Amino acid sequence: MTANVAVIGAGPAGLVVSRWLLSQGLQPSIFEEGSSLGGQWTARLGRSGVWPGMHTNTSRILTAFSDLPLDGDLVFPSGTDILDYLHRYARLFELDSRIRFGVRVDAVARAGQRWVVSHDGIDEHFDRVVIATGRFHSAFVPPVPGLDTFAGSAGAITSYEYRGPSPYRDKRVLVAGCAVSALEVAADLAAGGADRVVVTQRRQRYVLPKFVAGVPSDHRMFTRYGALADEALPAAEIDRQLKEIVVESAGSPEQYGAPRPAESLFAAGVTLNQNYLPAVAEGSITIRPWPQAVDGPTVKFGDGHTQEFDGIVFGTGFTLSLPFLADDVRATLNLDAGKFDTDRHTFHPDLPGLAFMGMWDQSGGYFVPLELQARWIAYTWGGMIAPPDHAQQREAVAACHSLGPRKTRMNLAAITFARAAGVEPRLENWPGLRRALLFGPLAPSCFRLEGPDALPAAAARFAREAAAFGAITDNDLTGRERSYWSDVEQARAQAHPTVSGK
Structure with missing residues (x-):
């Protein structure tokens, strides 16, 4: 049945x-x-x-x-x-x-x-x-003393309720949070005619643009190599390598006038956004520490600074x-x-x-x-x-x-x-796609190469997708890639001396 x-x-x-x-x-x-x-x-x-x-x-x-x-x-x-x-x-x-x-x-x-x-x-x-x-x-709003008294004309909402910058044109807006929804909303407001945009956050994250040198950042950041390295190498080395990708792509937030994040990317966190840091650099977005209290339209921040706002948008997760x-x-x-x-x-x-x-x-x-x-x-x-x-x-x-x-x-x-x-897919089964499978984008086609529901055309499609933005155009690892992969292979061999890795 x-x-x-x-x-x-x-x-x-x-x-x-x-x-x-x-x-x-x-x-x-x-x-x-x-x-x-x-x-x-x-x-x-x-x-x-x-x-x-x-x-x-x-x-x-x-x-x-x-x-x-x-x-x-x-x-x-x-x-x-x-x-x-x-x-x-x-x-x-x-x-x-x-x-x-x-x-x-x-x-x-x-x-x-x-x-x-x-x-x-x-x-x-x-x-x-x-x-x-x-x-x-189910949007999460952290408790802020006096938030229920907020009297700005545009009210207080979450990013889940946000529907674009039009209601905030010529208004003073506070955006709370440092993850992707908060930074997306802040950048949208800054470009959409808000009079003033202030971002309040508990900590400064690193920010990775979504497009760098013609290549989408998710093609570089989320690779199979990264997953294998996460299993084999010390956490501090994974932290260093990921931070290297981010800082080489965008620099560090303090270079744009934002607060300096923690040295560890894992401690600071990272958010993907194209326009946020440039808006901070040009003054379209100001950054403040987390609020201590709200009283009517006035918000008091952790540094003692007070400011009036017409609207608040919480991008503080779910x-x-x-x-x-x-x-x-x-x-x-x-x-x-x-x-x-x-x-x-x-x-x-x-x-x-x-x-x-x-x-x-x-x-x-x-x-x-x-x-x-x-x-x-x-x-x-x-x-x-x-x-x-x-x-x-x-x-x-x-x-x-x-x-x-x-x-x-x-x-x-x-x-x-x-x-x-x-x-x-096992690397040894695809010698012509070795670099793409390690350092190329984790495209859906690479998971149709073998196993149940493998597709004959998957190899050609994956090769095209790996080369689509010019990041992976051949099968020779760069010097850095070779060094990184060698460290992973050695760590895997030591951990499983009698088992060949995938």
Whole structure:
């Protein structure tokens, strides 16, 4: 009997997991609260943090799935382009007819060996459930004394509610936060006619432009080499190498007039943004320490400075919110304690038949790791690969619990899921693509080279994508690349002297 699967959410995660579930003969039914597919990319107020006119900060090649390239000349497509892409993807795999629009799921609970999905007073039973509702819907606003008294004419909102600079023209705006949403909003306001833009932050991050010397930064920052090095080299060396990429690309923030960040990039953090630091350098954006208090329109900062504002926008991140999960499921995952105890963000051994998509926090684009996570789920449930070992799963869950919520990088997530799905390409099988596989972009095509669902045309496509912006045009490592890779090979050989590395 064919297993039926409830997929909660029709954004990128829900669509890609449904495509791969179908490939394994499972039958997904997609529940979508909104009136159209696309998730965040619908740009609908209250359901999306994407504002009209916003462009991706991830490159076209890495903002696509392996079956359907994102065509066009734009390196960084608009939100409208991504929404159109998702509609084309859904049509390609005939997913539209499987989506139930306007259905709000009220509860997901266990029912013996199966699962029950409750909505509109109806209980439906499924063999399995995938939660793909996204983790960027519940904006977090840190407590600031007196914030509830703020009396600026434009009010205080979160970046999730921001819909462009027009309401802030000729107004004084405070943007709180130092991660990507805060810097994107601040740069948008500075270019969009705000009278004054002030960014308040607890610490100064390094800032990496999204495009440097004709190459998208996500092609340089999120490589397979970076994932292998992270496993083999000391953390201090990984920190040094990543900081080297960032500082060689953009310099350090204090060179633009921003505060000096911590020496360690891991301690300071890094944010991707093209226009923020230049706006600081020209005075379009001013930086202040974190607020101590708000009194009417006046904000007092940590340095004692006070200033009046017409509006405040908080770009201070999101909390994971899955209120429809039954209490026992929430307890197993430790959700109410602010954790998400899972095996590699996906399964829990005590919750058979339940899987999660896209619930981790990372820097870099989600499309590539989302597809790999979807393939892992589909291959496991479809019997293509062996299910995870329960003892190893419990070790992974315990490690997750011990570490708690933390941010990762796109390449680390992608390689984790690729290995779980059995689709990580081996270097020795692709001598002509060795440099591209190590130091080129982590394009979706490289995960169709071997393993389940390998494609004959994948090698040629990956070679084109690696060379698309001139970063990887041959197979000879540069001197720096050779030195870096030699250190990783030596460390891997010492750790596993009898096992040849991938």
